Amino acid sequence: MMTNSSITGKRIEKVPFAGIRKVADRAAELAAKGVKVIHFEAGRPDFDTPIHIKEAAKEALDQGIVYYAPSAGIPALREALAARISEEKGVRFGPQEIIVTGGGQQAIYLSLICILDPGDEVLVPDPGYSTFPWTVHLAGGVPVVVDAVPAENFSFDLEAAAKAVTPKTRAMLVNSPHNPSGSVFTREQLEKIAAFAARHNLIIVSDEAYDRLVYGGSVHYSLASFPGIRERTIVCGSFSKTYAMTGWRIGYVAAPEPMISAATRAQQNLVLSLNSFVQMGAIAALTQSQTPTVDMIQEFGRRRELVLDRLQQVPGLELENRPYGGFYIFPKITVPYVTSAQLAEYLLETAGVAVVDGSVFGRNGNGHIRLSYACSYENCVEGMERLTAAMKKLVAEKKVCTSTLTGRKCTRLGGRG
Secondary structure (H helix, E strand, O other), X not given: OOXXXXXXXXXXXXOOOOHHHHHHHHHHHHHHOOOOXXXXXXXXXXXXXOHHHHHHHHHHHHXXXXXXXXXXXXXXXXXXXXXXXXXXXXXXXXXXXXXXEOOHHHHHHHHHHHHOXXXXXXXXXXXXXXXXXXXXXXXXXXXXXXXEEHHHOOEEOHHHHHHHOOOOEEXXXXXOOOOOOOOOOOHHXXXXXXXXXXXXXXXXXXXXXXXXXXXXXXXXXXXXXXXXXXXXXXXXXXXXXXXXXXXXXXXXXXXXXXXHHHHHXXXXXXXXXXXXXXXXXXHHHHHOXXXXXXXHHHHHHHHHHHHHHHHOOOOOEEOOOOOOEOOEEOOEEOXXXXXXXXXXXXXXXXXXXXXXXXXXXXXXXXXXXXXEOOOOHHHHHHHHHHHHHHHHHHXXXXXXXXXOOOOOOEEEOOOOO
16 A cells, blocks of 8 residues: 555655745745735845736737747747847857756756766755755756855865766856855856866856846856857856746756757656747847846845945844845854854744745855845845844844744853753
8 A cells, every 4th residue: 555655756755845935934924924024035036027028928928829839949039048148148059059948947957857867976066056956866966065165255165076076977066146145256266167177077057047137346257158168068047037037937048959959858858848928028028128127236236235234233144255146145143052044033033034044055054144135125224124133132132042943942142051
């Protein structure tokens, strides 16, 4: 007789529920009880999708564009992506070297299932985006975590990476601008990564979901644009952040044609094709006015300056490097004997400020929290005021009551019991 425990496979049993979703769910529970929660946990723009994008999707529906699309994507969208990538990233991919995907995460998964054989290893950064190791695992690979160094913009520790390379190492996952820290890798750092990948004959899976969200004169460089690296680089991109289209679930992979051929075959057997009228909206996003995106990035920059300025007055938190991309900061906790999980729960339960426990992003994330300034400017102001007051109280009292965490005891700062 089949039991509940035997109905699922061993591979999926290792995969946890997403840690970011857990805090979002708890924040929703509090909101349902009438608590105003400041959503510093949400990695999504609070802007509406620009009107011309929505109108293009509506027109597509009115025109009956409701049938299966080509598995690799509507040709006009692939052409528009090729043009936009060439303009913004300085690297030429033909339309035949691009496939449209169901968001940036599916782009990464599709890439991995096309390049990995069972047991192949992939170097992933720690801290890094929480799904990276599990996506590798689901694709049949083995994630090998490598330290990301705070003093180096959370770029790979390449000496440690070299020691981690084995005959089974197939690829490395690179993410700049970096989630969770908001760091942007310099050209020199990316050159070193490119040289490392070439030296060890590795494929680079480059997550560039935040490519246009850079500030303060910082520049995003795509690894595919570096000499001699394009043929070993898979670029994964998304419309979610750049065009405030998180719910539309549309992204892309740009890679050498043999990789796209493999990805198309995989896509045909996974989802067949992507939503047709959503793709028409994406064409409008790429080919029509970019002013809404420019305005949104400018506003994110304004919020970033506010949050960074206010953070200087928050006791018990400090930045190890200054973020220049995405919409995240990743401060280190300096209050003794307080874990990132404890602090995240303390802030949510006592101050109504939802942040993400840094350990969600790997073992090196423990001792940090991630804050997103993707909420409104007014909520950023209120959220930083609440955060400051809560941290002042915590530091002054030298204790955090885990009654809000476990319901059993208090852990005093400066001691373990």
